[in-house]
Amino acid sequence: ACFEPSLDYCVVKMPRWDLSKFTRVSKNIGSSMKSVGEVMAIGRNFEEAFQKALRMVDENVTGFDPNLKDVDEEELKEPTDKRMFVVAAALNANYSVEKLYDLTKIDRWFLEKMKNIIEVYGQIEKHGLNIPKELLLRAKQLGFSDKQIANSEGSTELAVRSQRKEYGVLPFVKQIDTVAGEWPASTNYLYMTYNAAAHDIDFVGGYTMVIGSGVYRIGSSVEFDWCAVGCLRELRNLGRKTVMVNYNPETVSTDYDMCDRLYFEEISFEVVMNIYDVENPEGIILSMGGQLPNNIAMDLHRQQARILGTSPESVDGAENRFKFSRMLDRKGILQPRWKELTNLKSALEFSKDVGYPCLVRPSYVLSGAAMNVAHCDKDLEEYLLSASQVSKEHPVVISKFLTEAKEIDVDAVAADGEILCMAVSEHVENAGVHSGDATLVTPPQDINAETLEQIKVIACDIASLLDVTGPFNMQLIA
Known part of the structure; x- marks a missing residue:
């Protein structure tokens, strides 16, 4: 095809490195493959797509945030999975593009674009709560999220959302043009942008x-x-x-x-x-x-x-560790002794009371992020800090960790709290290995009929308590 492309969108692809999951692993990235996934963000300028991509890679990040990391020139010299946040902090500390280019060897074009984002951060902070329409629109066009603007001006995401709607600053849906503007495209690849004046569909x-x-x-x-x-x-x-x-x-x-x-x-x-x-x-x-x-x-x-499907209140009842543990207690379903964490002192007292090892469990986290087994007071202190960072708005629960216990996985589908079908799998390893990393066997080889019956009773109870409609999964200890 020999026609001149007229591209109106910019794509940023970014890998995700889960290096923080491992201890003693070098955080430096080079030509060896260390990433575990990737994201693709589409916008109408580099800044918009870049900030979208940063949020896609890590849902706890609000964008190109200068407050996540401290300026450290040594960290700027070596590429790591978190280096861009050090660059953000450096730009915020008035490092020049030239100086950053010497340290990072990142092309000046990209550094200029990143500088644009940081400049808007400064303007939002200066205006505080009464942000003018022009600045709000400019921020949205550079890929700022409502939460990111709220954090900078000291308000909430919903407040920014309603103010944005009041101003009429709304995104437009655009189609990806696969034929470079030569004839009308009718693809269903869509993205949202604030750098537009009309919808494509x-x-x-x-x-x-x-x-x-x-x-x-x-x-x-x-x-x-x-x-x-x-x-x-x-x-x-x-x-x-x-x-x-x-x-x-x-x-x-x-x-x-x-x-x-x-x-x-x-x-x-x-x-x-x-x-x-x-x-x-x-x-x-x-x-x-x-x-x-x-x-x-x-x-x-x-x-x-x-x-x-399952109502959000029920999802919250399952995700929120405190609500879930309390529900089990009310129904009389056995679980290891637990306590909601309010401060470090009460956590240490609880651990002394039940005896180590103890399990630290934040709410609303994926695949055991920040979930750790503490064996002493020092462990507990360290793990609670990382758990409370991961699970900022939700409770962290500590419970007694049972050693040498068998773990059983139950996958089921329910409709209005009635189980339609279920599968029981047994972990080969002892409890404590995350089910994403463990070896599972189905049908279970080493569970007696009585235990199997009890598993079914518990699964039915939980499905009806949470009024589940759709798939659900849980782990039991035998």
Whole structure:
């Protein structure tokens, strides 16, 4: 094809390195393959796509944030998975582009673009709560999220959202043009941007939205994509039109012929709600994407979004460790002794009382992030700090860790709290190895009939207590 491309979008792909999962692993990145997944962000300028990509790689990051890391010239010389945040801090500390180029060898063009983002940070902080419309629009065009703006001006995400709507600063849905403007394109690859004046498509409603799993990481990978694809196929068989939201280019769910509309977008409350507002779908299915969609379930629910499947209140009842443990106690389902963490002193007292080892369990986390077994007071102090950083808005629970115990995995599907089918698997290793890393055997080889019966009773109780509709999974200790 010999025609001149007229491209109107910019794509940023970024790998995810889960290096913090390992101790004694070098954080430096070079030509050897260390990444475990990748994301693809689309915007209309580099700044927009770059900030989107940073949030996609790590849901705890709000964007190109200068407050995450301290300036350290040694860290700037070597590429690591977190170096861009040191660059952000350096730009914020008035390092010149030339000086940063000498230290990092990152092309000046990119450094100039990053500087643009940091300059807008400064302006937002200066204006505080009464941010003018022009600045808000400029920030959104450079890929700032509502939460990021809220953190800089000292308000909340919802406050920024309502102010943005008041100002009429809204995103537009754009199509990826696969034929470089030579003739009209009709692809269903879509993305949202603030650098536009009109939508590329019409919104007729009546779609069903499925949220994907986002970036592959240790402990969450292709299994959730398989669920999402199965869901899309089944919806299609039922004659439903589907909208898929996912940003992982390695997945089958982001194949253009898998669904009717494909949004290559962030899986965050803000973006999913923006898509929901324009598409006005019949409902959103969150249960196919693993942890990320669960994290935004309550926020969507509070904005009156129609959630299909298990209700967000029940999701919260399962994800919130304190609520879940309390529910088990009320029903008389046995569990190791536990206590909600309020301060370090009470945590140390509890551990002395039940005896080490103890398990630190933050809420709303994926694949055992910051979940650690503490063997002494020093361990406990260190782990509680990292757990409270990961699980900022949700409770952290400590419980007695049972050694030499057998772990059993139950996967089931329920409708309105009634179990339709279930599979029981047995871990080969003792309890304490995360189920994503363990070896599982099904049907179980070493469980007697009485235990199996008890497992079924517990599974049925929990399904009805949480009124589950859809798939669920749990681990039991025998």
